[in-house]
Amino acid sequence: MSDPVNQQRPIQGLRQLFSRRNGIAWAMLVFTLLVQLVVWHNLRSSENRAAEQQFEMLSEKVTEAIRKRLRDHEQILLGGAGLFDAVEQVTREQWHAYVERLLLPDRYPGIQGVGFTQAIPAASRDAHVARIRAQGFPDYDIYPPGQREFYTSIIFLEPFVGRNLAAFGYDMYSEPTRQRAMRRAAQLGETSITGKVTLMQETHGKVQAGVLLYVPVYQPGAPLLTPKQRMQALIGFVYSPYRVEDLMRGILRAADLPLALHIYASNGEQAEQLIYASRETVDPDNARYSQVQQLDLYGQTWTLRLDSLPEFDNRFHSNEALVMALGLGLSLLVFFLTSSLALRHNRAQAMAEEMTRHIRQSKHDLRLSEERLSLALKGSNDGLWDLDLEAGSMYASPRAWEMLGYRPNELTCDLKLWERLTVAEDLAQQKARLAQTMLSNVDHFTTELRLQHKHGHVVPVLLRGYIQRDPQGMAQRISGTLMDLTERKRVEQMKNDFVSTVSHELRTPLTSISGALGLIVGGALGSAPAPMQQMLEIAYRNSLRLGHLINDLLDMEKIAAGKMSFELREHSLGDLLEESLASNQALCEQHGIRCSLDHPVDVLVWVDGMRLQQVLGNFLSNAVKFTPQGGQIRLHSSLRGPRVRISVTDQGPGIPEAFRSRVFEKFAQADASDSRQKSGTGLGLAITKELIERMGGTVGFDCPPGQGTTFWCELPIQPSTSETDSRDDLPRILVVEDEPDTGRLLHMMLREGGYGVERVQSLHQAREKLAAGRYEAMTLDLHLPDGSGMQLIDELCEKPAMQNLPIVVISAAHQFDQAQFPERIVWLHKPITNAQLLTAVEKARSNVRQANGGST
Known part of the structure; x- marks a missing residue:
């Protein structure tokens, strides 16, 4: 006997499958079927587009191949015409050698031959026949027979064997289709092609449609300005006959085209003008893709019809049934999976409760962790913050909220809170900096931020943090402190305001004072008593010193604040050195010092031209200061591998040994006493060092005993347009x-x-x-x-x-x-x-x- 329980199980399974509780599975089935239908439709549309593009490309390939082959054949005929232009009387042997050299069967399959048909006036017919017979052709004659005003006779046709022998002596001008093409070629002086003809070579086998290509040959030196003059100067035609099927087989032999091709020698698809049909054909009404193109060729129009074969269609549409079957199978699979999940509701509910318990436990542990962190830094005046990237939560201490004017947790705490508090114009830069820090291997970081206070003003803060990473280096948690920088920024602003006041309020009157004293000392207001003149000169020199001091102080302030801008670009070093020499020549002449330039090799450097002039000006003014009157200063350069060294050599006493380690320090001077002989701020060389290093270079000095001092700077040589280092020993x-x-x-x-x-x-x-x-x-x-x-x-x-x-x-x-x-x-x-x-x-x-x- 059968078990009733086992018989009921399939029935219960079917009831559950069609129950209301399983409605979501049926909805998913309908949805996935619709999706599969859309996908199949889009796939079919995509395949159609791809097939159309491929068909278009193949069509263009066929037409271009035909056009190129006929263009190549035209070049062969033009070469033959050139032979007649170059040789006064072309012999049969010369014509044979020319055509044999072309290797026609190998390189131009489909061409029947290359020949020459001579133009013969009626009065010269008999003499012409006699001359050819005398060359060893006793049976030669012009045919078809009959009296005509003008004859053409094929006298050369290579290879002169087989089918081509039948064309020897034929008057092509006697046949209307050939005559139209020949007359057009002769009157226009252009290459011409005939319509559909039957070649004289069709002596046996299948008769193919034929065409002929003509190039006219004229008497050298004859006038060719009008059609009449061209006809009078006509010698004959270099031509080629083509059996079109053989020609197309030669053109398309390398292309395995899944297309049916029909060619008509007319403007439309006229059956009587069909000159070629491919072996594999298809009814145009049944072809999935078809195209009709017209080809203008040497006075004729060919119509090409291309139809896709089933072989071509299968390349793109053979998988449609498979896609439909797979889509249906996938939809059924989704349906049964969804049914299985829906019918196991109790188990899913239990799993959800378990996950909820874990989430609650995680929140409890997170709250304990936040309390510990708060107690650890309770006495600190800095704010505390903590980002748990895995839990997606953020904690900020009361002090952190106080800095920004908020009560604790007044705002929603999440991982995006810092973005909402950051000043809008700084956000993109700070996000990029954070991304770079997260990708690096650093654990600690320090950065400055500008945050938005609750009442609208900006609060600058110093952010210090520690990144906790997993074994793979991915960040899990970021914690740190927040320091209010408002007071520090206020002090820096006061400093900047002071510098601005010095720049505008002190430099402006000082410029007026120096200018006025310069005019008086120069005698613009008349001569002054000697004692007064001496005092005025002292005041003028010291006003200039004060101006240099203020400029140096302002430059150092800009450098320290990072506000000095550089306009780096490519410069010719020779031009910069010559400009510097010219700018400082007056200073040298004023002190009775000669200054020379020695620059053997010009190179390109990547610098700010104005800043480099400032550096060279500091070097030269320093050299003038310590070189005795009548001495010489030398500005020179030399190559040091991939760098160039620019040097200024003076004839001064040199630098004391004890001072050499502090030459480039701010306010450093070898003689710092009140009675020092040489004036200066002690900032010029410090500024020079900063400027050169900002441009990627280095500075230094050489002080050999008794030979003066050479201050130098080295800069990288800018590569020329090749942008390439050719040394083989470098990685x-x-x-x-x-x-x-x-x-x-x-x-x-x-x-x-x-x-x-x-x-x-x-x-x-x-x-x-x-x-x-x-x-x-x-x-x-x-x-x-x-x-x-x-x-x-x-x-x-x-x-x-x-x-x-x-x-x-x-x-x-x-x-x-x-x-x-x-x-x-x-x-x-x-x-x-x-x-x-x-x-x-x-x-x-x-x-x-x-x-x-x-x-x-």
């Missing part, structure tokens, strides 16, 4: 950067770090360089004119020889997905420093070595 780096100034800066930084550098500005150039040479590393900008840098990264990952190339991504993007980048890639955010770049390159190379087990 090579490829810089991929489309912005010229940034590219030159990276080039200079890496070259200073001891690398050989090559720079390109596009993906295409980068691919060529990587394929042609080997590089130790590559810097890459993500935004390039011909695509994204991510494309290049993906391509390198697919090539075994390139997938371990160290890469430093340098981009101005503020947001990015770290998961897109392989582990060997180091990311830098613009702007960058020299040290950051070199560190990133070494880190990328180290990552690759570690991934390869220590080998490179």
Whole structure:
């Protein structure tokens, strides 16, 4: 007997399947079926577009192949016409040698031959026949017979064997279709092609449609301005006959075209003008894709009809049934999975309760942690904050809220709170800085923020934090303190206001004083008594000293505050040195000192021209100060590897040994006593050092005993337009950067770090360089004119020889997905420093070595 319980189970399963509780599964089935229908429709539309594009491309390929082959044949005929132009009387042997040299069967399959038909007036017919018969052709005659005013006779046709023998002596001008093409060629002086004809060569086998191509040949030196003159000067025609099926087989033999092709020698699809039909044909009404094109060829119009064959259609539409079956199967699978989940409601509810209990426990633990942190820093005047990235929560101590004028937890505490409190114009920069910190391996960080107070004013704060990371280096929690910088910023503002007051209120009257004293000392107001003149000169010199002192103080203040701007660009060093010499020549002449320039090799440097002039002015004025009257100062330069040294040598007493370590310090002077002989602020060389270092250079001095002092600065040499270092002993780096100034800066930084550098500005150039040479590393900008840098990264990952190339991504993007980048890639955010770049390159190379087990 059967078990009643077992019989009831299938029935209960079916009832549950069609029950109301399973309605969501049925809804999902309907939804997925609709989605699959939309996907199938879009797929079919996409396949249709792809097929249409492929059909269009193949059609263009066929028409271009025909046009190119006929153009090549025209060149052959033009070459034959050139032979007649160059040789007064072309012999049969010369014509045979010319055609044999063309290798027609191998290079131009389908061409029947290359021949010459001579134009013969009626009066010269008999003499012409006699001459040809005398050449060894006793049976030669012009046919068809009959009296005509004008004859043409085929006298040369190579290869002169087989079918071509039947055309010897034929008067093509006697046949109307050929005559129209020949008359057009002769009167216009252009290449012409006939309509559909039957060639004289059709002596056996299948008769094919034929066409002929003509190039006229004229008497050398004859006038050819009008059609009548051309006809009078006509010698004959160089021509080629074509059996069209053989011609098309030669043109299309390399192309496996899944298309049916019909060619008509007319403006439309006229059946009587059909000159070619491919072996595989299809009813145009049944072809999925069809196209009719017209080809204008040497005075004739060909109509080409192209229809797709089933072979072509199957390339794009063969998978439609499979896609439908897969979509239906996927919909049924989703339906049964959804049913299974819906019918297990109790189990899902239990799981939800368990998850809720875990969430509550996590919140309890988080609250305890926040209390401990609050107690630990309760006595501190700084604010405390804590971001739990996993829980998505934020805590701020009462002091932190107080700084911004809020009560504790007055605002919603979440991970975006700091963005809402940050001053709007600073947000993008701070987010980029945070992203860079999160991607780096640092655990501690310090930064300044400007936060918005509840009452509207800005509160500057100092943020210190610690990042807790998991074993994979991903940040889990960030905690730190908040310090109010309002008072410090107020003091700095007072300092800046003071500097501004000095700049405007002190420099302006001082300029007037110096100018007035200069006019008086120069005698503009008449001569003054000698004692008064002496006092005025003292006042004038000291006003100038005071002006220099104020300028130096202001420059040092700008440098210290980071407000001194630099306009770096490419300069010719020779031009800068000549300009500096000219600017300081008057000062040298005033002190009776000669100044010379020695600059043997001109190079390019990447500097702020005005700041470099300031540096050279400091060097030269310092040299004038210590060189005795009648002495000489030398401004000279020399190459030091990839750098150029600019030097100023004086004839002074030199620098005391005890003072040499403090030469470039602020307010440092060798003689600091009240009775010192040489005046100065002690700031010029300190400013010079700061300016040169800001432009990527170094400064120093040489003081050999008894030979004066040479102050020098060294600057990197800017590469010429090649942007390439050719030394083979340097590790090579490829810089991929489309912005010229940034590219030159990276080039200079890496070259200073001891690398050989090559720079390109596009993906295409980068691919060529990587394929042609080997590089130790590559810097890459993500935004390039011909695509994204991510494309290049993906391509390198697919090539075994390139997938371990160290890469430093340098981009101005503020947001990015770290998961897109392989582990060997180091990311830098613009702007960058020299040290950051070199560190990133070494880190990328180290990552690759570690991934390869220590080998490179």
